Each structure stands twice: as structure tokens, then as C-alpha cells.
Amino acid sequence: MAEEVQGRRTVTRRATLTLAPAAALGVLFTPLIARAQARISWRLQTNWPPGNLLFDEIKGLADRVRVMSGGRLTVEMLPVGAVAGPNQTIDVVRAGVLDGHVSFSTIFSGIDAGFAPLADLPGAFDAPFQLYEYQYANGGLELMREAYARFDMFTIGTGTGSFEAIPSRVPLRRLSDFQGVKLRSPPGISSLIWQRLGAVPINLPQSEVFSALERGVIDAADDGTLAYNLQNGDYAQAKFTLLNSPHSNGFYDVSVGRARWNAVPDDLKEILQVAVRDTMIRNILRANREDIDALPQVRARGVEVAEFTPEDRATYRRLAQEVWTEWASRTPFSKRVIDNHIAYLRRIGKL
Numbered sequence: 001m002a003e004e005v006q007g008r009r010t011v012t013r014r015a016t017l018t019l020a021p022a023a024a025l026g027v028l029f030t031p032l033i034a035r036a037q038a039r040i041s042w043r044l045q046t047n048w049p050p051g052n053l054l055f056d057e058i059k060g061l062a063d064r065v066r067v068m069s070g071g072r073l074t075v076e077m078l079p080v081g082a083v084a085g086p087n088q089t090i091d092v093v094r095a096g097v098l099d100g101h102v103s104f105s106t107i108f109s110g111i112d113a114g115f116a117p118l119a120d121l122p123g124a125f126d127a128p129f130q131l132y133e134y135q136y137a138n139g140g141l142e143l144m145r146e147a148y149a150r151f152d153m154f155t156i157g158t159g160t161g162s163f164e165a166i167p168s169r170v171p172l173r174r175l176s177d178f179q180g181v182k183l184r185s186p187p188g189i190s191s192l193i194w195q196r197l198g199a200v201p202i203n204l205p206q207s208e209v210f211s212a213l214e215r216g217v218i219d220a221a222d223d224g225t226l227a228y229n230l231q232n233g234d235y236a237q238a239k240f241t242l243l244n245s246p247h248s249n250g251f252y253d254v255s256v257g258r259a260r261w262n263a264v265p266d267d268l269k270e271i272l273q274v275a276v277r278d279t280m281i282r283n284i285l286r287a288n289r290e291d292i293d294a295l296p297q298v299r300a301r302g303v304e305v306a307e308f309t310p311e312d313r314a315t316y317r318r319l320a321q322e323v324w325t326e327w328a329s330r331t332p333f334s335k336r337v338i339d340n341h342i343a344y345l346r347r348i349g350k351l
Contacts, residue, residue: 038072039071039072039074040072040264042073042074042076042100042256043075043078043083043098044098044100044102044254045080045082045083045084045089045101045102045103046058046079046080046102047102047103048080052228053231053287055079058102058279059077060279060282061275061279062074062075064279065272065275068275069271073268077102078098080207083097083098084097084098086205090108090148093256094257096257100260101255102252102253102254103253103255104252105119105144105148106118109187109188112333113330113333114147114333114337115147116189116334117189117324117334117341118144118147118251118337119251119252119253120190121324121341122248122323123247123316123317123324124248124320124345125249128160128284129284130348131249132284133344134341134344138340138343140158140251140340141158143337144253148255152257152258153255153256153257154257154258155254156254157253157272158251159252159253159279159280159283160249160252160284161224161249161283161286161287163245164223164225164249165226165242165245166222166241167221167234167235167238167240167241168241168242169237170219170240171306172220172240172242172306173242174309175197175308175312176198179198180198180200181200182220183219183222184201184202184203184209184212184220184221185199185222185247186203188327189320189327190222191203192323193316193320193323196319202217202218206224209221209223210232210233210234210237213234213238214236220238221234225287226241226294226295226298227287227290229241230294230297230298235298235303238303239302239304240303240304241305242306243307244307244308246312246316246317246320
């Protein structure tokens, strides 16, 4: 009987010893599992008002990230000005008020001239997917990340839409027609080129274009895509439009605070990067489709539609290259960015 009791005690001790490591492992792994399943919430301010086509696409990006992450990461996309002015987002992200922004780096060219060609090099590209290839396969994104790194920010990816149309209250058919035209234009390189073509560049945010056309503050606007301009109501005032502005197209960036990025698990980082690249492709395809649909609507409003001749486009590019060279001399980083663009354009036979 004593031997039987002793045997049971031995078995019990062995069972306890066997279970003890398992229990310890459970205690060890529970925090890891909890961290892996932790919910992360971000707030990013965008550069567009509600109802804008690009704002809707960026909200779609946030929806896809939520679904792909199984709800572990939610991103609230705020409209322009919700927390700070467009040119203040770097400061508020560094202060931790926002987690990140969706913006155009041209806004920050006062910090370093290189921020301007990072997001917009007028006269460079002829097709939207050239912009995609440049960013993701030719160093554009790496340069964008380098620029924001000095502010403790990380650029997840970039995006674009389609080429811009120019709604106008006066006929615009040739480059020579821009003489004396009061033209809304982005600041920086674009304005310098238009100025050399005889236009009078006026720097206004996109949100003010409609009222400026209505009041005659401007004659024309290097603004958005044909579909965007139609949605914005520009063609109620502008009875002429130039398709596919040689100004080319720009990039927006999706950037967050470095500490926020570092705190995200690797699988969520991959989801974010894939989702931003996917959104860029979606934007290009959507913008192309919507411009096709918008063209007959614009014509039905009695708007005269014109396109530059190949000769005019070549002239614009020659002038643009002169301005690129001058802009590249402003800072060492600006030169690196423009040289990188030029190397890509030469590789694909555009220069």
C-alpha cells in the first residue's frame, strides 16, 4: 500500500514538472500574442477637401488597410486643414498631434528646394505609368524617404492620378496664346516655366480655383484632371480647355512619423506598402476612365477642347529643362533629385 501511494506521488511530481514549463511558456507568450493582435489607430491629414476624387480614393486606401489587417490597423483620413494648414503637417506630425499626412512635398520647398522636383517636375513625363515606374523602380521613392527622414518621418509610398487639363475663360490653343494670361499655377518650377512663356502665374490653392475663375481673378487654371475640373464646376465659367497640360503630373506622398512606423509589426508594414502602391494604380486607371467619360460632357457644355501640337510640347520641354538646370543649382539635394529624373528620362528615350 505504501509503495502504491509512493508511486502516485512520483507520478504527480512528474506531471507537475512536465506542466510547469508549459505554464511558464504560456506566461511568456501571452504578452507576445497580445502585442501581435494589438489594435493600432492612426490619424493622417490629407491635402484635399471631402468630396474630392483623390480624397475618396485615399479613404478607400484606409478601408482596404483595415480589411487586409483584419482590423488590427485603422487609419482615419482627415480633410485638408482639419488639424493644421497644408504646409504645417510636418510640424504637427513631429509633435505627435497627427500620425502622418498625405501631401505634396512641393509645399515644403521653402525648407529645401529639392522638395519641389520630388513631387512635381514639369515637362518630365508623357504617361502616368512612367511616374509609377520612376517612383518604384528608379529611385524616386528612396529620395522621397531621404527627404522626410530629416524630420523623423517615413514615406510609406507615393501616388498620382492623371495629367491635368487647363480650363480657361480665353482661347488656349497654342503656347503663344499664354501671353498675358493670368494663370493659376503651382508655385516653384511650374510657375517659372509659365512665366517664360509669357503667362502671369498666380499661386492659389486648388480649393480657390472655382471662385477665382468666377470673379475673373484668373483667366485659366493649371489645376486638375478634366474630370476633376468638371466636378469642381470650372466649366461653368471656363468655355475653353486645354487637354493634357505639358506641366506633366505630380506625386503625393503617404508619410508617417518614424516612431509610428517602427512600432508597426512587419506584416502590417508590408500591407501598408502594398496598399499604397495599389492605390496609385487604381488612381491612374480611375482618372483615365473618368477623363474619357468627362470629355463628351465637357463638349456638351459648349466648351472648346484643344490639345498642344507635338512641336509646342517639345518647346515647353526645352524651356522646362532650362528651368530644371537653374533649380538644380539651389541646393545639393535639389540637384540630386533632378539628376535622378534626367537619368530615368534618358534611359527611356525621352531626353
